[in-house]
Amino acid sequence: LFAKVGELLLAKGVKLSGGTIVDATLIAAPPSTKNREQSRDPEMHQSKKGNQWYFGMKMHVGVDSQSKVIHAVAVTPANTADCKVMGQLLHGSETRVYGDQAYKSQKEVIRAKAPKAKDFTNRQCKWKHFLDEAIQAKNRNKSRIRARVEHSIGVIKRVFGFTKVRYRGLAKNGNRVFVTAALANIFLVRYTLLGAVRPQ
Numbered sequence: 001l002f003a004k005v006g007e008l009l010l011a012k013g014v015k016l017s018g019g020t021i022v023d024a025t026l027i028a029a030p031p032s033t034k035n036r037e038q039s040r041d042p043e044m045h046q047s048k049k050g051n052q053w054y055f056g057m058k059m060h061v062g063v064d065s066q067s068k069v070i071h072a073v074a075v076t077p078a079n080t081a082d083c084k085v086m087g088q089l090l091h092g093s094e095t096r097v098y099g100d101q102a103y104k105s106q107k108e109v110i111r112a113k114a115p116k117a118k119d120f121t122n123r124q125c126k127w128k129h130f131l132d133e134a135i136q137a138k139n140r141n142k143s144r145i146r147a148r149v150e151h152s153i154g155v156i157k158r159v160f161g162f163t164k165v166r167y168r169g170l171a172k173n174g175n176r177v178f179v180t181a182a183l184a185n186i187f188l189v190r191y192t193l194l195g196a197v198r199p200q
Contacts, residue, residue: 001178001179001182002073002178002179002181002182004182005182005185005186006069006071006182006185009069009185009186009189009193012192012193013192014069014189014193015067016064016067016069016071016091016093017064017065017066017067018093018094018095018096019064019065019066019094019096019097019098019145020062020063020065020071020089020090020091020094020096020097020098020114020117021063021064021065021097021098021099021145021146021148022060022061022062022063022082022086022089022090022097022098022099022103022149023060023061023063023082023099023100023146023149023150023153024058024059024060024082024102025058025059025061025157026047026049026054026056026057026058026059026078027056027057027058027059027162027163027164027165027173027177028054028055028163028164028165029041029044029055029056029057029165030165031046031055040055041165041168041169043057043077043168043169044057044077044078044165045057045077045078045079046078047078047079054078055078056164056165057075057076057077057078057165057173058075058076058077058078058080059073059074059075059156059177060073060075060076060082060085060089061073061089061149061152061181062088062089062090062091063148063149063152065096065098065145065148067188067189068148068149068151068152068188069152069185069188069189070152070181070184070185071091072088072090072091073177073178073181074088074089075173075174075177076170077170081102082099082102082103083102083103083105083106083109086099086103086106086109086110087109087113090113090114090117091114092113092114093114093116094110094114094116094117095116095117096117096118096120097110097117097118097119097120097121098120098121098142098145098146098149099120099122099146100121100122100146101121101122101123101124103121104121104122104123104124106119106121107119120145121142122139122142122143122146123135123138123139125139151188152184152188155184155187155188156180156184159184159187160180160183160184162176162177162180
């Protein structure tokens with residue numbers, strides 16, 4: 001369904017640009033053991049973000065930097081490093097790849113999947129007693145584009161309410177992720193599809 005919606009959007013004139021933004025977000029799962037199996041979902045894991053621990057899975061997305069359309073999705077346990085699935089989030093025709101510091105040092109992966117792409121992922125700019133202001137300024141410029149991925153993720157979480165898993169296991173929840181991503185794409189380009197002017 002996700003692939004079919006993508007084909008229909010392409011037929012309607014929604015084109016992918018040369019830029020892809022990669023990102024991941026946590027989807028919560030019930031941590032309680034008060035259920036029939038008296039255990040947590042074995043396919044879900046916990047991960048630390050900031051100073052807080054979360055239990056559940058990760059949704060990884062590859063988003064077009066211009067239209068914000070989601071063209072790639074992957075689902076993993078929450079403890080999987082973001083960079084591990086980067087290759088699955090690129091369509092291969094990129095000229096630029098954006099991402100936060102979780103995707104740094106992935107030039108080989110980018111080169112293998114998208115040979116013409118330049119690495120525009122954020123770089124580390126702070127060390128113990130040193131701040132590289134030049135790298136910080138470059139990161140800030142990259143982040144203006146990279147922030148667009150939050151709009152696509154926000155549609156999935158806020159418009160379609162996908163903030164918690166509904167089933168046990170990655171397979172069923174992964175299926176729901178793909179369906180929701182397809183609906184999110186239609187929502188993101190709805191004015192283009194309708195030929196309407198977006199309200200200010």
